Structure formats: structure tokens, C-alpha cells
Amino acid sequence: MSTLLNETHHPALRSWLASAQTPGGDFPIQNLPFAVFRRQGSDEAFRGGVALGDQIVDLAALARTGLVTGEAAAALQAGAQDRLNALMALGPTAWSALRLALSRLLREGAAGADTVATCLVPQAQAEFTVPARIGDYTDFYTSVHHATNIGKQFRPDNPLLPNYKWVPIGYHGRASSIGVSGQRFHRPVGQTLPPGATEPVFGPCRRLDIELELGVFLGQGNELGEPIAMDDAEQHVFGLCLLNDWSARDIQAWEYQPLGPFLSKNFATTISPWIVTLDALAPYRTGFERPAGDPQPLAYLDSAANRQEGAFDIQLDVGLQTPAMRSAGLAPASICRTSYRHAYWTLAQMVTHHTVNGCNLQPGDLLGSGTLSGPTLDQAGALIELTQGGKQPVTLPQGEQRVYLEDGDSVVLRGWCEKAGAARIGFGACEGSILPARTL
């Protein structure tokens, strides 16, 4: 599972593109995340692109230059298509070859830099789309802190169920309603059971929430009946994005038994356009030890590499911007700050558990991490936790308060990695906002 650091990670690497060196920027030459884009308002074909500074390297244009050869050229051709499934299907050797080729073309002093410069499109002029045809979307539940916090709301007497520390709990989600950052959707309507009532009412959701998650795009799949072992699991992961699993808590509370959330989740899910590869994240690997007294994972979910470096220290932030804040020119206010390192189950454990029964994964499938709440209250990745079930409003600039989302609110997820001795890399933004409920 280990991904060795190589020349593409060196913190001293600089690009001939000045904006790649922007302090605190998400997209230095050490990152090189993938998206699918075209120029805004154009009828151009969507194609793959790689972020560098404030620009996008247009992979279709770069392929036409002939500057990339060998295994990287095949990966580049696959990445030039209108979705990244073909690139994802090629596997980690091809991904790494393309990363190395791009790194060498984009660094200071590179031969061909003038030609590559003609392949740049400003990010400010681009529109993005969901970067893969997502065959199936599965959402996990990997934060024990979230499971405990939300369990207290739904089952006060029984917050953390007995299976949690044994089973990487997951369930199937809806692929069709996944949209890319900038998604706007109507407040969902549906059935809810008012407090104390015995019959439901029908109307707009009144407890509209977020869930701060990471999305995991799968690379190579597996055949039906052929599980993926822990030591192979990360070879099937193309990369990570930000994911907001919008949730209608009142609809969820009424519908979720016995088969799980359905209409409370499938009206919209927003992901960031950029997929940060495991290669790029390699400097930010970390270990995860089970807390004292917790059971060790069953053998099929355990490996030495997973214990030592199966987790990732990815910083995460949730920003909330109300219409009043927007009018006043105020940036989104941070309501949560946490890290992916607190997750109870790793990427490899999600992949291996998902396939242990023979279930087949396919290139471009998406896994959600589940809400990534950390151990303290201000690290909670959902309003239902931050407000303790609506009892403690979040206070925003100008004195506004929120218990749940109101019409016109915008939520921005951000993620990044930084530490001494490594280049800071980031995920860009994952933004979505709420339109009023349709008229009934």
C-alpha cells in the first residue's frame, strides 16, 4: 500500500507558472489534481484538466502537442476524454507515469514550457462537471464521533450501536443527483412527523443540514466474486475530493427505519471538481491506532501498512455564508474545522469491506467517507451536531444565527494538507446553495 515519496513531492520544486508558487495556494506543482472542464458558456467538449496555480492544464490540448510519450501518453489520452473513467481504469502505474511527466513539463526550466503554456486555461474562465460517470455511489460512516453525536439525536438511549467498532458501516446512495461545486437545488419537500404527532405532515424540510465528507473516486474495479484484499485496496483508489452530503434531518428521522436514509439524502450531493490523487497525498499519510479498550479490526480489515500509514491528515473546513453576509461582502464564516485523520476506518478498509462479499466496484464509482466529525464539538461536520440537535444555534458575523440552513444560504467546504518539510496542497472549494422549496 505504501506510496514512496519521489521527485514529484519535493517541497523545493517550482513551476515556470508564477501562480503555482502563490503562498497558501491549493495548486502548487506538487499537487496536480484532476478535473473535467470546458470554457464557461462555450459549446466546447468537456475534457480532463490538471490544476496548476490559477490555471488548468488542458489535457486534450497537451495530448495534441505530442510532448508526452510512453506510458504517460496513454494515460494522457485517457485523461483527455469527457469523463475520467478511462484514466481511472488504467491503474496506479499509469497515473504515476502521467504525474511524473506533468511534473517535469511544468517545472522551472522545463523544455517545451512555451508549448505547454499554450495549453493553459484560466480557472476563472472554466466551468466544471462531475469528473466521472459514477456507476454506483456508496456512502460510509467512518467517523465514530459523528456516529456517536448523531446517534444521540436519533437514539438517545443507544447512540453508538454494537456493530460500529466492527463493521465499516456503509449504504448505497444516489448517483444521479451528484453535482459539482456550484450546485443549486431547491429545498426538498416530503413527509415529516412533527414532535408529539402521530400522523405525518407534508411540506418543505425544516431541518436542512450539511455533512462534511471526503469523496473517494475508484480506479480499477474488481470482478464480481473477487474481493480486494487490504494490501491491494489502495491500488484501486484514484483520488479524493470534497463531498457535501446534504441531509434533510426531519425527513430522515421519519423515513430511515428500517432500510436507511433515502429521500432525506438523494435530492442533491455536491462534490468538488478537483480530485487529489493518492500520489499527491503521500506526504500526509499517518497512522491510526484504535483507542484503548476498542477491539482490533478483524483480520480481513487489518494490515501493518494500514495501521502505520493508512490514514491521511487532511485539514477540513466548513464555511457558511448567508444572504445578508453576501450582501455585506462578508466571506463565508468557518463553522467547523477538523481533520480526516480522526476517521475510525481508512480508505483501504472501506474498499476491502465493500468487496469482501464479492461485490464488484467499477472505475469511476464514488465512495463517501461519511461525516468527518472530530472528537470535539467545534470539529463536528454537520449542523445537527454543531447545534446539539438545534438547541444551540451557531452565531455568525453580524449576529445572525443558524440552527439549520435557510433559503439562500451557501456552504463552502475546503480541504488542504500542510506540514513542515512538505508542500502545502489543497482541494479547492466545494460550494452549494439552497433555493426556496418549489411551490406545492
Place this chain on the structure above:
Amino acid sequence: MSTLLNETHHPALRSWLASAQTPGGDFPIQNLPFAVFRRQGSDEAFRGGVALGDQIVDLAALARTGLVTGEAAAALQAGAQDRLNALMALGPTAWSALRLALSRLLREGAAGADTVATCLVPQAQAEFTVPARIGDYTDFYTSVHHATNIGKQFRPDNPLLPNYKWVPIGYHGRASSIGVSGQRFHRPVGQTLPPGATEPVFGPCRRLDIELELGVFLGQGNELGEPIAMDDAEQHVFGLCLLNDWSARDIQAWEYQPLGPFLSKNFATTISPWIVTLDALAPYRTGFERPAGDPQPLAYLDSAANRQEGAFDIQLDVGLQTPAMRSAGLAPASICRTSYRHAYWTLAQMVTHHTVNGCNLQPGDLLGSGTLSGPTLDQAGALIELTQGGKQPVTLPQGEQRVYLEDGDSVVLRGWCEKAGAARIGFGACEGSILPARTL
């Protein structure tokens, strides 16, 4: 919603193909269901076909004859592709036009019959595939008898949850592991909690079950944020197939809280190759009245047409064949006989509920009805019900018994409609069988 009977339904219609008149046959000229097929063992392209007697009308070959013109020709071209999504997307006017054109070409005395006869492929020489690219698969829970029976196993003190009679409960399933009749899969392995234990064990499923369902292929989709009203819902349904939602009950019992079934279901789902259209099923519509004392559906789930003819009287049968029966030349033994008319929620209610929050459906999406158990024990569509949780084995010919499925067992679902004054039509078979668990 009403589909008027027309000339294609007339029970006296006869085809120039003798086998279409086989007594008790599934595929008379009044049926005309769709599948995707090619000749067994060939490298031919898969393409759409329509069943007639023991033959398949090859839609790609028929399109080349030029015999079909007008709106039906566009539908025929769409149906000639390697999946039926394009045909499904055209909508009910196009589907009906194609049905009428086929009916007229295939009936006794039709001009062009000699040419159409060159487009036939024997079903016995065909292999089938999943007839659409299934973007999302949703499984419902529309039998109150199943919900009550299985609720007794999982929650003895609380079998039917308070939401059941208000909410058409559904959840997302796995599209990638859906296979067509003939599917063989390894017994799943996973975590289960032995009776009385506090820690799970890992190993092959010991409570492997079936679920007798109908599958619903969607036609035209809806845009995100635009719900489908009850009166429009059936216009979005292309047709129905048989569906076996194989279920690992011991894995399910341990994993399903709080987010629903996952690995207990997603290792395999088997559907019949043939999709019977709502046009073909029109003579078998029936009403559904809520039992005395039950709440009426909320307004968004109610319509006069739905009450009067929103249900379908489709006979269903589950056959089980053990390896010993197969060796002895014995046919599958019937272990369940029921009808879809007992379902508590209709097709239209499934579609409307699924979209009421704005969730978008797409052509080729698949809905499962949920296990279609009827009101009596011998009408139960799953072994967990038929055996009362494993306590009352099912007895088979030669004295064999089953509580759950054993390796080598084969299960065959069948469905058909018949009544006086209408032609009998059927769904063909939906067969699947169990391979031993892979070696751990």
C-alpha cells in the same frame, strides 16, 4: 394514467408463428416484451429483441428491412441498440407505436411476414444481458405482509414500524452486481454475530435467502428538482421484469443498523431478460383499497386512477431446485405462489414518492418492488418468512428440506397474467444459482 385496451390486446389475435399460440405460453402476440440478446457463444453485438412464441424478433434485423415506418421506425432504431436506454427515453407514445407496428407485422395474414420471418432468432440459441445501463437501482418495500413478517424476525416487539402505512419505504441498491437470468454467484462471506455472542465472526453466510420481487424499468426521466405527479407517474414506466433480491440474512441482521442493508444484498441481484410493457399489462390492471382502519395516502400519493386501476394482478411463483433434484431430473418445486395485487404501494406511488423531494430519475433506472409476500404464509416471497425464521423447514420432493439456500441450489422466479377474456401473458424465467463460498 389509464392505458386503454386497443387492437394489440384482443384475445383472438393470432400470429403467423405457430409457437406464439402455444397453450400456456408466456409470449403470445399480445405480450411482445423486450430484451437485449445475441446468439450464444457468438461475438455478435448485443441488440434489442422482442419475444414471440419460442422465437425472438431481432430488432436490428427488422430495422434493416425497412418494413417499419413513421414514429415506430424511430423507436425500432432505438430498440436495435446494445441497451434499451434510448428506447426507454422516447416515452409511451413511441413505445405504443412500436408495439402496434410489431403487432400488425406479426399477426396472421400480415404483409411482409416472409421478410419478418428472416428476422427471427430461436430463444434456445440466444444469450441475454442486462437490458439497460442501470444508472441507479432503488429497492422498495411495498408488501405490508413482507414488512410485517420480516419485522417479526428482526424486531419481535415492533414488527411494523409507524411509518410503513404512510411512506413507500425504499432505499438505494447496487447497480453493478445486477445480472440477468442464469446468474451464478459465490455464497457471500462476511461478518455475522452468532446467537448469544458479543463479538462477530467472519465466514460464509449461513442464512442465504431469496426475495421474490418485480423490477420496474424507468422510461423518460425527470430533471433534478422537478417531481413527477401521480397522474404522470406511469408515463415514466417502461415495463416490468422479475427480480430476485438475494439476501444474506445473518450478514443483514448484524450490519443493517442504522443505515440499512448493504453487503447483505449487493453481492448479486438477478433479473429476467424480458421486460413486459405496461401496454401489455393493461388488461390486468386492478384497484387497491386500503384495509379498513388504515390511513388513506397523503394527497401527493393519491389519485382516483391509482385507486381504481393502479395495481396489477400478476401471478408469481418461486421454484427451488436442489442438486439432488437436478440429478433426478426433477423440475424446480414451487415453494411460493402469490400475486402482485397484494402490494400496499403501487408503481405510480413508487415513482411519485421517489421524486417528490426533487430526486431525478433517468431512463434505464431500475426500481425493485420489494419482496411481494401475500397475506398467507404460503404466499411469502422469502425463505425467512416461509420457514418462520428457520424454525419450519420447507419440504421438497424426495424428502429434502431447506431452511435457507445450500450450495448448488437453483431458484427460478416466474410471473404471468391470465383471466377470462384476455390473452395469457408471461415474464419467462428469472433463474440464479449458488456457487460455494470462495476459499478464505
